[in-house]
Amino acid sequence: AQKVTQAQTEISVVEKEDVTLDCVYETRDTTYYLFWYKQPPSGELVFLIRRNSFDEQNEISGRYSWNFQKSTSSFNFTITASQVVDSAVYFCALTQGGSEKLVFGKGTKLTVNP
Amino acid sequence: ETGVTQTPRHLVMGMTNKKSLKCEQHLGHNAMYWYKQSAKKPLELMFVYNFKEQTENNSVPSRFSPECPNSSHLFLHLHTLQPEDSALYLCASSPTLDREGERYGYTFGSGTRLTVV
Numbered sequence: 001a002q003k004v005t006q007a008q009t010e011i012s013v014v015e016k017e018d019v020t021l022d023c024v025y026e027t028r029d030t031t032y033y034l035f036w037y038k039q040p041p042s043g044e045l046v047f048l049i050r051r052n053s054f055d056e057q058n059e060i061s062g063r064y065s066w067n068f069q070k071s072t073s074s075f076n077f078t079i080t081a082s083q084v085v086d087s088a089v090y091f092c093a094l095t096q097g098g099s100e101k102l103v104f105g106k107g108t109k110l111t112v113n114p
Numbered sequence: 115e116t117g118v119t120q121t122p123r124h125l126v127m128g129m130t131n132k133k134s135l136k137c138e139q140h141l142g143h144n145a146m147y148w149y150k151q152s153a154k155k156p157l158e159l160m161f162v163y164n165f166k167e168q169t170e171n172n173s174v175p176s177r178f179s180p181e182c183p184n185s186s187h188l189f190l191h192l193h194t195l196q197p198e199d200s201a202l203y204l205c206a207s208s209p210t211l212d213r214e215g216e217r218y219g220y221t222f223g224s225g226t227r228l229t230v231v
Binding site for chain 2: 107
């Protein structure tokens with residue numbers, strides 16, 4: 001069975017702080033895909049990143065970076081120098097190769113205060 | 115504007131009403147999905163359509179009836195709902211359901227906030 005755990009329900013930081021959102025996943029498949037989505041108050045889920053299980057290279061996109069570690073089944077997301085506009089609920093998700101089922105974690109609500 | 119448009123944004127309906135949610139995408143995607151987001155629960159996949167054919171029904175009660183007339187439009191027909199069906203219903207699309215290849219990121223709509231009274 002597949003499972004995604006986001007242990008942090010809510011995080012509150014002050015603007016310009018760095019913050020890391022944790023994601024731990026469980027799967028028996030060797031081929032799988034990991035995602036991060038952002039859900040601002042408006043409701044839509046905004047795609048941030050997709051990573052396949054064969055690519056453990058960490059990725060940086062502006063202030064966002066992702067640390068994929070298969071040894072610990074983790075796919076953590078770091079926001080550097082956070083901004084108020086980063087306030088949202090962030091979801092980590094997993095799908096196995098060949099499946100259309102995207103399994104989501106419960107999400108982490110990030111509040112960035114000015 | 116995300117590329118996936120859902121209407122209405124908000125809907126309040128009685129338990130005996132019949133209503134429909136609409137989802138539209140002009141991204142050229144071939145797969146469309148309905149997800150349910152309830153308070154304090156993970157996002158739940160409800161239905162998947164690939165090239166207008168339903169490929170997944172995740173044990174959804176029959177009071178939810180999906181319809182996909184073409185690859186650009188997806189409906190969710192609602193009848194005799196229960197208060198526990200109140201949730202945010204999200205539609206999503208993706209370029210393909212390629213079972214052999216890489217999975218693409220999904221594009222989500224803004225959702226319909228449904229309240230059943």
